[in-house]
Amino acid sequence: MDLHILDHRLRVTSIAKKGLVDFTHPLIKLIFLRNRTRCKFFSLTETPENYTVVLDEEGFKELQPSEHLQVESSIWLPLNVVSNGNTSCSSQAVGVTKIAKSVIAPLAEQHVSVFMLSTYQTDFILVKEKDLSVVISTLEEEFNIFKEEGGESVPVHSQEVSNGLQKNGKEDIHPTVHPVLIPLNHFCVMSLDPDTLPAIATTLIDVLFYSSSHKDEGQSSSSESLDCIKFFSFSLIDGYISLVMDTEAQRRFPADLLFTSSSGELWRMVRIGGQPLGFDECGIVAQISQPLADSDISAYYISTFSFDHVLVSPYNFIVSNTDIAA
Amino acid sequence: MDLHILDHRLRVTSIAKKGLVDFTHPLIKLIFLRNRTRCKFFSLTETPENYTVVLDEEGFKELQPSEHLQVESSIWLPLNVVSNGNTSCSSQAVGVTKIAKSVIAPLAEQHVSVFMLSTYQTDFILVKEKDLSVVISTLEEEFNIFKEEGGESVPVHSQEVSNGLQKNGKEDIHPTVHPVLIPLNHFCVMSLDPDTLPAIATTLIDVLFYSSSHKDEGQSSSSESLDCIKFFSFSLIDGYISLVMDTEAQRRFPADLLFTSSSGELWRMVRIGGQPLGFDECGIVAQISQPLADSDISAYYISTFSFDHVLVSPYNFIVSNTDIAA
Numbered sequence: 001m002d003l004h005i006l007d008h009r010l011r012v013t014s015i016a017k018k019g020l021v022d023f024t025h026p027l028i029k030l031i032f033l034r035n036r037t038r039c040k041f042f043s044l045t046e047t048p049e050n051y052t053v054v055l056d057e058e059g060f061k062e063l064q065p066s067e068h069l070q071v072e073s074s075i076w077l078p079l080n081v082v083s084n085g086n087t088s089c090s091s092q093a094v095g096v097t098k099i100a101k102s103v104i105a106p107l108a109e110q111h112v113s114v115f116m117l118s119t120y121q122t123d124f125i126l127v128k129e130k131d132l133s134v135v136i137s138t139l140e141e142e143f144n145i146f147k148e149e150g151g152e153s154v155p156v157h158s159q160e161v162s163n164g165l166q167k168n169g170k171e172d173i174h175p176t177v178h179p180v181l182i183p184l185n186h187f188c189v190m191s192l193d194p195d196t197l198p199a200i201a202t203t204l205i206d207v208l209f210y211s212s213s214h215k216d217e218g219q220s221s222s223s224e225s226l227d228c229i230k231f232f233s234f235s236l237i238d239g240y241i242s243l244v245m246d247t248e249a250q251r252r253f254p255a256d257l258l259f260t261s262s263s264g265e266l267w268r269m270v271r272i273g274g275q276p277l278g279f280d281e282c283g284i285v286a287q288i289s290q291p292l293a294d295s296d297i298s299a300y301y302i303s304t305f306s307f308d309h310v311l312v313s314p315y316n317f318i319v320s321n322t323d324i325a326a
Numbered sequence: 327m328d329l330h331i332l333d334h335r336l337r338v339t340s341i342a343k344k345g346l347v348d349f350t351h352p353l354i355k356l357i358f359l360r361n362r363t364r365c366k367f368f369s370l371t372e373t374p375e376n377y378t379v380v381l382d383e384e385g386f387k388e389l390q391p392s393e394h395l396q397v398e399s400s401i402w403l404p405l406n407v408v409s410n411g412n413t414s415c416s417s418q419a420v421g422v423t424k425i426a427k428s429v430i431a432p433l434a435e436q437h438v439s440v441f442m443l444s445t446y447q448t449d450f451i452l453v454k455e456k457d458l459s460v461v462i463s464t465l466e467e468e469f470n471i472f473k474e475e476g477g478e479s480v481p482v483h484s485q486e487v488s489n490g491l492q493k494n495g496k497e498d499i500h501p502t503v504h505p506v507l508i509p510l511n512h513f514c515v516m517s518l519d520p521d522t523l524p525a526i527a528t529t530l531i532d533v534l535f536y537s538s539s540h541k542d543e544g545q546s547s548s549s550e551s552l553d554c555i556k557f558f559s560f561s562l563i564d565g566y567i568s569l570v571m572d573t574e575a576q577r578r579f580p581a582d583l584l585f586t587s588s589s590g591e592l593w594r595m596v597r598i599g600g601q602p603l604g605f606d607e608c609g610i611v612a613q614i615s616q617p618l619a620d621s622d623i624s625a626y627y628i629s630t631f632s633f634d635h636v637l638v639s640p641y642n643f644i645v646s647n648t649d650i651a652a
Contacts, residue, residue, distance in 0.1 A: 024351040029536060032528045036536055198528040202358045205527075210355060210362055 001102070002082040003143035004153065008041040008056045010126060012072040012115060012279070014305035015051040017212060019068020024209055026062035030055065031208075031236065032201055034194075037062065041078070043117060043235035045244075045304050046208065049276075052304035054117065054126070070305065072279050075129040076115060079103070080122055081143070093293075096123055096285070096301035096310075100293035102142050108286035110138045116285050116308070118300035119235050119242035120191040120260075126303075133158060175283040179274035183229040185246035186266040187311055189300055190258040192241045203253055207232060207245075231269065231309065233302060244302065244311070267300065267311035276306040284308055327428070328408040329469035330479065334367040334382045336452060338398040338441060338605070340631035341377040343538060345394020350535055352388035356381065357534075357562065358527055360520075363388065367404065369443060369561035371570075371630050372534065375602075378630035380443065380452070396631065398605050401455040402441060405429070406448055407469070419619075422449055422611070422627035422636075426619035428468050434612035436464045442611050442634070444626035445561050445568035446517040446586075452629075459484065501609040505600035509555040511572035512592040513637055515626055516584040518567045529579055533558060533571075557595065557635065559628060570628065570637070593626065593637035602632040610634055 015023050030042050039059030045052045053063070054076075063069060081099050095118050096104065103125055107114055112134055115126035127135050136145055137158035146153040192200065212230065233244040243258065247266065250258070272284060285301060288310055292299045300311040341349050356368050365385030371378045379389070380402075389395060407425050421444050422430065429451055433440055438460055441452035453461050462471055463484035472479035518526070538556065559570040569584065573592065576584070598610060611627060614636055618625045626637040 021351040022348070024354065025347040025535065028350065028354070028531060033532055033536060036532070199525065201527040201531075202524040205354060206359055206362070209351065210359060 001143055003103070003139055003145045004080045004082060005132070005145065005147045005156070006041075006078045006080055006124075007148040007150065008078055009129070010041060010054055010056055010076040010078060011060045012074075012076055012126070012305065013053045013055070013060070013063065014070040015053060016068040016070075017050060019066060020051060020209060020212075022066055022068060023063065026064075027053075027208075028205065030059050030062060031204070031234065032197065034236075040239075041237050043233070043237065044208070045233040045302060046212070046230055047304050047307065047309075048230050049304075049306045052306075054115075072305075074279065076126040077129055077132060078117070079125040079127060079135070081125075093296045093298040095299045096289045097293050097297060097299050099123060099125065100286070100289035103139060104286045104289050106138050106142070107135065108283040110134050111282050112138070113280055113282040114285055115279070115303045116301040117235070118189075118302055118311075119237065119240070120189050121237075121240045121242060123301070124237070175287045176281065178272050178277070178284065181229070181271040183227065183231075183269055183271070185228045185231070185248070185269065186314070187231070187244055187246050187269055188250055188260055188264075188266055189311065190243045190245070190250075190260045192243065192258050194236070194239060194241055196257050197241065200253055200257055204234070207249055207252060208234065211249075229269075229271070244300070265313060268314045270310045270312065271307050272310065273307040277308060327469055329429070329465055329471045330406045330408060331458070331471065331473045331482070332367075332404045332406055332450075333474040333476070334404055335455070336367060336380055336382055336402040336404060337386045338400070338402055338452070338631065339379045339381070339386070339389065340396040341379060342394040342396075343376060345392060346377060346535060346538075348392055348394060349389065352390070353379075353534075354531065356385050356388060357530070357560065358523065360562075366565075367563050369559070369563065370534070371559040371628060372538070372556055373630050373633065373635075374556050375630075375632045378632075380441075398631075400605065402452040403455055403458060404443070405451040405453060405461070407451075419622045419624040421625045422615045423619050423623060423625050425449060425451065426612070426615035429465060430612045430615050432464050432468070433461065434609040436460050437608050438464070439606055439608040440611055441605070441629045442627040443561070444515075444628055444637075445563065445566070446515050447563075447566045447568060449627070450563070501613045502607065504598050504603070504610065507555070507597040509553065509557075509595055509597070511554045511557070511574070511595065512640070513557070513570055513572050513595055514576055514586055514590075514592055515637065516569045516571070516576075516586045518569065518584050520562070520565060520567055522583050523567065526579055526583055530560070533575055533578060534560065537575075555595075555597070570626070591639060594640045596636045596638065597633050598636065599633040603634060 027044065029036055030039050037058065039056055041056040042059050043054040081103060096116060104114065112127060112131045117124040117126060136156060139145060140158055145156050147156045231246065232249055235242045272288060277284060285308065289299065289301065297312060302309045353370065355362055356365050363384065365382055367382040368385050369380040407429060422442060430440065438453060438457045443450040443452060462482060465471060466484055471482050473482045557572065558575055561568045598614060603610060611634070615625065615627065618638070623638060628635045
């Protein structure tokens with residue numbers, strides 16, 4: 001299989017809920033006005049805590065510094081696994097499950113932290129730029145690795161990237177067991193023809209920028225929000241749109257424009273982390289995706305600024321050995 | 327004829343060009359998300375100087391105080407003339423021309439300043455709330471005057487409003503002659519089914535919130551902008567949408583959704599005022615509309631925070647006795 005290091009240098013940021021008003025102008029530009037921006041990688045995910053915005057440097061320029069904007073200090077590079085058809089892939093599963101053993105587990109063993117972004121189309125594995133040499137040396141046994149540069153894919157090998165391995169691997173990882181939260185909402189993972197994005201613009205704007213303001217006024221929703229949590233994700237990456245929303249939000253959109261896989265599957269969510277996870281701990285994705293891969297269970301994995309989120313089919317939804325956050 | 331004092335208490339405000347970013351969130355709500363606001367009277371007009379926003383008190387609540395927001399101190403009430411069919415009206419003209427002699431001239435004689443807002447559907451004459459008793463006593467000879475209150479039209483007479491006339495009329499008015507500017511753009515006055523507003527949302531957002539940012543970066547466009555000036559007006563009043571834009575902006579919208587009068591007329595603009603006109607001087611609208619009425623020439627009249635604007639057919643476009651602003 002091939003592994004592509006995509007030609008995007010990404011920032012991972014967080015906008016506070018009450019600061020969204022200040023960022024409406026740049027965010028609407030990045031979402032709807034493709035002709036006005038050179039941003040090619042944009043992802044916005046609302047969670048109960050904040051808005052996580054992942055975007056390339058062209059997009060990042062649009063965000064003015066603000067007390068409401070937190071920026072993770074690293075430059076992140078997105079990796080993408082491409083099945084080139086030559087390699088037999090026994091798994092029928094979609095999402096992070098396909099890459100759990102080949103990418104996620106080896107990186108975790110080398111103490112490389114990853115930020116996962118599953119979309120309708122594919123799964124992006126974000127790694128810190130400073131970890132790139134370790135990533136390449138770790139994965140080049142399993143993959144043909146290419147670096148995309150100006151539209152071309154250039155093969156890379158570890159010796160070309162740095163002077164040798166910087167593996168700091170210790171084999172005896174004892175990963176932290178994080179508490180998880182399992183909200184009751186059912187989610188769908190959808191896409192949309194970019195040309196029809198204008199047709200859902202007002203609904204999408206309403207959902208993204210105005211739906212929280214009502215409920216948050218009382219600031220008393222934290223305890224009641226355990227049953228269903230706010231989670232809405234929009235991404236526009238290299239021209240492809242992906243949306244993750246619960247069925248309540250889905251009902252607000254015209255049914256004929258958004259599409260999902262033919263089975264129209266719904267997904268349940270497991271949110272990982274009782275306290276914000278940070279960006280240095282590694283092994284979290286591996287810890288979650290490994291048992292899913294063992295059972296060949298499809299799963300989408302979406303990291304945000306504070307927590308990680310896994311979407312799995314309710315038919316596979318057997319939870320064990322987990323602490324439910326109170 | 328009937329004159330209705332509409333049930334809206336309006337504020338006239340101005341947003342600085344560079345402050346628009348801060349007001350994107352409330353303005354998009356007021357324009358596109360009718361279910362989220364009780365605002366029933368909203369008008370936004372971009373001129374080279376600023377954005378003039380006229381809106382009722384429900385809408386005004388959405389605008390946070392800011393160094394970029396100027397608010398005229400008065401409460402303004404919109405008047406609307408309704409031809410009830412019983413009175414013969416010899417004029418075929420549309421716009422401010424129809425009300426020049428019956429409303430505008432008498433108010434000017436009584437030193438009542440007005441703020442005009444012509445739309446596709448009708449012409450609103452805004453007067454200050456404190457002038458209401460003078461307005462009623464001045465116009466009740468010519469009109470049956472009704473005050474709309476909670477959906478009902480209640481007849482009013484001057485003695486019911488205040489204890490007598492407060493006319494401070496001096497018959498010998500020597501109005502200031504203001505310089506005018508006549509840009510080269512051609513404008514159209516259009517409307518739109520509110521149900522199709524979502525279909526033009528991204529284009530309208532682009533035109534309103536993102537079209538200036540490119541050109542203004544150099545801050546050197548003031549001298550070259552004499553030929554064509556930026557002027558774009560959107561209003562959503564009691565469910566009716568009106569748009570005034572030049573032909574360059576018009577080309578950006580889908581031709582099948584916006585409609586105009588069957589003749590598809592284009593209009594030329596005369597901008598009145600070399601320095602900002604303020605809100606106390608009276609007689610400006612009268613001075614302009616009187617000669618137009620004498621010749622039965624249709625004209626739309628749109629006041630903004632700084633200047634007044636008249637739209638007339640290019641076929642009637644004979645300019646005389648005017649100073650062209652340099």
